[in-house]
Amino acid sequence: MALAAAPAAEERSHEILASIRQVFAEKGFDGASMQDLARAAGMSVGNFYRYFPSKAAIVQAMCGYDLAEIQAEFAEIQTSDRPMTFLRDRILTHFSEEAMKDGQLWAEITAASIRKPEIGEASRQMESTIALLLATIFAHATRRSVEEAAQRYAGQCQMLVLLVKAMAIRTAQCGPANPALANQVVTVIDRILTDISNDKAEG
Numbered sequence: 001m002a003l004a005a006a007p008a009a010e011e012r013s014h015e016i017l018a019s020i021r022q023v024f025a026e027k028g029f030d031g032a033s034m035q036d037l038a039r040a041a042g043m044s045v046g047n048f049y050r051y052f053p054s055k056a057a058i059v060q061a062m063c064g065y066d067l068a069e070i071q072a073e074f075a076e077i078q079t080s081d082r083p084m085t086f087l088r089d090r091i092l093t094h095f096s097e098e099a100m101k102d103g104q105l106w107a108e109i110t111a112a113s114i115r116k117p118e119i120g121e122a123s124r125q126m127e128s129t130i131a132l133l134l135a136t137i138f139a140h141a142t143r144r145s146v147e148e149a150a151q152r153y154a155g156q157c158q159m160l161v162l163l164v165k166a167m168a169i170r171t172a173q174c175g176p177a178n179p180a181l182a183n184q185v186v187t188v189i190d191r192i193l194t195d196i197s198n199d200k201a202e203g
Helices: 002-031 034-041 045-051 055-078 083-093 099-115 117-142 146-152 154-174 179-197
Strands: none
Touching: 002 034, 002 045, 002 055, 002 099, 034 045, 034 055, 055 083, 055 099, 055 117, 083 117, 083 179, 099 117, 099 154, 117 146, 117 154, 117 179, 146 154, 154 179
């Protein structure tokens, strides 16, 4: 029974996270009370605390939930016939207006991570994991080990993470990028991916 209950509890936690994301985004880390969040989830405050004892725990869970979705995306990319092309397509998909809807939430998480060490650690861990997932794709494309690719392309991985995150936050603040900015961002991404694709290991 305990084993069956664990997946159910995890699924319920994911449902709660989905229902409260907008409240967090609109009111911010400090502005959203546990009462606000419990109300958005359709739960009593006492029951809500059973799942998430603090707002920091909620943000950490959101990072974990989003990271699981990202890891699933990378699993698809890695098994495709043309991983670098598929990667480019998925990155550009994240620049669509619909995909940017979480930009406001990530702006709040970024601000909270400066003030709250535990949130900062969760955010850094998420970005580090995404950078390693990128390095795994680059390792395959350049016939290198993942360890070598992670070191060799560390700056490029961090830049790609930064671009996606910054564009999401900017869209939440200013609306969709104008064509001039969008073209510049795509140019940078294409240069990074092309340079890596051409940097095959010798031998």
